[in-house]
Amino acid sequence: MSKILIVDDEQAMREGLSDNLLFEGYETVLAENGKVALEKAKEEHFDLIVLDVMMPEMSGFDVCRKLRQLNIFTPVILLTAKGEEIDRVLGLELGGDDYMTKPFSLRELLARIKAILRRTQTSESQNKADEFIKIGLMEVDFNKYIAKVSGKELKLSHRELEVLHFLLKHKNQIVSRDDLLKNIWQYDEFPTTRTIDNFILRLRQKVEIHPNEPKVILTVHGMGYKLV
Incomplete structure (x- = not known):
C-alpha cells in the first residue's frame, strides 16, 4: 500500500483529499503546515507528497527546496491557487515532480498520482542484478x-x-x-x-x-x- 503525505493549511482540503485517497486504497498522513511536513518526511518513508504551495510561515516551495537539500527525493505534486508562469517554473526547478492549480479535477489528480507511483514503483521493484x-x-x-x-x-x-x-x-x-x-x-x-x-x-x-x-x-x- 502506497503511503502519501498530504500537506495543506486548510483542514477541509487536506481531510477531503485524505478521504478520497483512502477510498482509492492509499494510506495517508496529514500535515497542517510546512514545518510539520518536513519533520514527518524526515521520520517516515512516503511514496508521494501532495504539497500545497500557499501556506503561512513556510511555503510549499520552501518545503520542496528543503527536502531536496536533505536528499529526500520523494516525488512531490505541488498544489496552488496561483497559476502564473513563474510559480509553475519555480516549483519544477525546486524539484517538484508535477504541478496542479486549484481548483483542480480530483479525477485528474488521482490519475497523476497513479502515473507517478507507477513510474517510481516499477523502477524500485526491479530485482535484476546491478547493471x-x-x-x-x-x-x-x-x-x-x-x-x-x-x-x-x-x-x-x-x-x-x-x-x-x-x-x-x-x-x-x-x-x-x-x-x-x-x-x-x-x-x-x-x-x-x-x-x-x-x-x-x-x-x-x-x-x-x-x-x-x-x-x-x-x-x-x-x-x-x-x-x-
Whole structure:
C-alpha cells in the first residue's frame, strides 16, 4: 500500500483529499503546515507528497527546496491557487515532480498520482542484478535508479534520473525541450524553456569533467540536446 503525505493549511482540503485517497486504497498522513511536513518526511518513508504551495510561515516551495537539500527525493505534486508562469517554473526547478492549480479535477489528480507511483514503483521493484551504464563521470543503474561516481553513491532526484534515462534511450539523437517536457514533465505546452535549460546545466555539473565544455550532454542550438 502506497503511503502519501498530504500537506495543506486548510483542514477541509487536506481531510477531503485524505478521504478520497483512502477510498482509492492509499494510506495517508496529514500535515497542517510546512514545518510539520518536513519533520514527518524526515521520520517516515512516503511514496508521494501532495504539497500545497500557499501556506503561512513556510511555503510549499520552501518545503520542496528543503527536502531536496536533505536528499529526500520523494516525488512531490505541488498544489496552488496561483497559476502564473513563474510559480509553475519555480516549483519544477525546486524539484517538484508535477504541478496542479486549484481548483483542480480530483479525477485528474488521482490519475497523476497513479502515473507517478507507477513510474517510481516499477523502477524500485526491479530485482535484476546491478547493471551500471557509464555516462560521463557517472555509472547509473536504471533498474534500481542508483548513480555512482568513483564508486561512491551520488544522490540524484528521480526526475534527474528520468531525464538521463530518456536521453540515453535516444542516444546520439537530438531531443528537443518539448520532448522532455511532454515525456518527463508530461506537459503538452510550457511557456518557457528555462526549466529544461537550468535542469541540464545542473546535470552537467554531475556528469561532465568540464561542465562549461560539455562532451557528454551536448547542446544542439535551436533544436535541443543530445547525449553522446
